[in-house]
Amino acid sequence: MMGHHEGQKELFAYQVDMDKRVHCDHPLRRVLAHVDFGFVRTAVAHTYGSNGHVSADPVVLVKLMFLLFCENVRSERELMRRVPERLDWLWFLGFGLEDSVPNHSVLSKARARWGAELFEMLFVQTVRQCVEAGLVDGAKVHMDGSLIDADASRDSVIKADTQTIARIREAYGAQERKLDEGKPPSARCTTNLTMLSRTDPDAPCVSKGPRSGTARPRYKHHRVVDDRHGVITAVETTAGDVAENEQVLPLVEQHERNTGKQTTAVVADRGYGTVGTYCALVEQGVRPHISAMHDTAKKDTGKFTKEQFRYDSSEDAYVCPVGHRLKPKRKHARRQMTDYVADKRV
Structure with missing residues (x-):
């Protein structure tokens, strides 16, 4: 029933x-x-x-x-x-x-x-x-950083030359970041010198990569994860234009201070793979498992610039300098843009 x-x-x-x-x-x-x-x-x-x-x-x-x-x-x-x-x-x-x-x-x-x-x-x-519960080993750690969007609209970003942005930043009273002092040029983003958010002037305008679109106000979250059970043992939040490799030693020190254990190996991606990082870790007896940072300038050698492509409005296609045609493949309505790609055999 x-x-x-x-x-x-x-x-x-x-x-x-x-x-x-x-x-x-x-x-x-x-x-x-x-x-x-x-x-x-x-x-x-x-x-x-x-x-x-x-x-x-x-x-x-x-x-x-x-x-x-x-x-x-x-x-x-x-x-x-x-x-x-x-x-x-x-x-x-x-x-x-x-x-x-x-x-x-x-x-x-x-x-x-x-x-x-x-x-x-x-x-x-x-x-x-977590250490007392046996969830943390402390010897081998993984390290990475992530860009976090600031709570500021891209409409709040103004663009100008370096001198003008510097004067506007001073007028908005942007606080000096403690990590700026003594920071090498490689740790700073040149885009931030010509862009400024009016609602969050302390958040530099950076992009997530050469193919990730335009820059916007962002911070960067750095973290250390223990290898045994994935427990986060050290964290640091910085401005978005601070290089990841500059945070290696401070994060290792924080990890050892928080866990009371000695670090013997650090695993990270190629964003940390600089000569200075290798030397600093080896000097402290830490074994680096990090891929070498490639020279992006060499990769761009011999490539065409976007100014060298000619747009053919009759076929809605771009023509590269050697005659190959790039046709529209997908449209992004929200971003109001279209991806043009060449034939797979090219």
């Missing part, structure tokens, strides 16, 4: 056991098994007063921040909208079905109250707990 379920809101739910609703091999169970978030209360206690409005539990706030990044949620507003729909998140936070979810503003207020130094301490404490 076929059954038919009549959905109806229950007035009482006394028999709901949240722990039984989360399966035994859920990733958040492993997080709680290895990481004790209780240390957060002691760490931030000095930032709260003894009377007045009672704030949200700092442990809950840190867990919410963890979910924000671990689950790749787009925003704090979106996170708070989704928390009541996820039984596993409610269980992880220690909430019941009837508990009220905090407003999204509590996260930004907590960051302002606690400060950057305290968040760094929380990160180090978490890394040390």
Whole structure:
């Protein structure tokens, strides 16, 4: 006999056991098994007063921040909208079905109250707990950097000559970055000297590569990942035009300081493969596993420039200097551009 379920809101739910609703091999169970978030209360206690409005539990706030990044949620507003729909998140936070979810503003207020130094301490404490749990070996690490788009529109970017941009930057009061002092020219992007974002003048305008489109305001996030279980043990955020190889030694030092272990090998891509990086690592007894950085200038030798191509409007094609035709292959409506390619046999 076929059954038919009549959905109806229950007035009482006394028999709901949240722990039984989360399966035994859920990733958040492993997080709680290895990481004790209780240390957060002691760490931030000095930032709260003894009377007045009672704030949200700092442990809950840190867990919410963890979910924000671990689950790749787009925003704090979106996170708070989704928390009541996820039984596993409610269980992880220690909430019941009837508990009220905090407003999204509590996260930004907590960051302002606690400060950057305290968040760094929380990160180090978490890394040390991972070390104690045997999740970090410390000897072999992987290193990389990623460009992060600044919260600034490309419409805010103005272009001018170097002298004009320098005067505008001074007028906007852009703070001098601590990494600028003594930085070699190879670590700076020349594009940033002729472009400036009015809403975020500290974010230099850089591109993600020669074929990645136009430059926009960006920062760069550098990180060290331990080889054993992929635990991030050291991080650094810089301006987007800071070269990755310039952060190798500071990140190695931070990794050893956070984990209390000696680094013996560093694995990285060719963006780190400079002579100075090799020598510095070898001098410290660290074995580099890094591909050599190629000379891009040699690759461009003998190539045609875009000015040498002639556009044939009758066939909507570009003609290269030796007569081969490049025809449209795909159109990007959002970017308002078209890709022209030659025949595969050319």
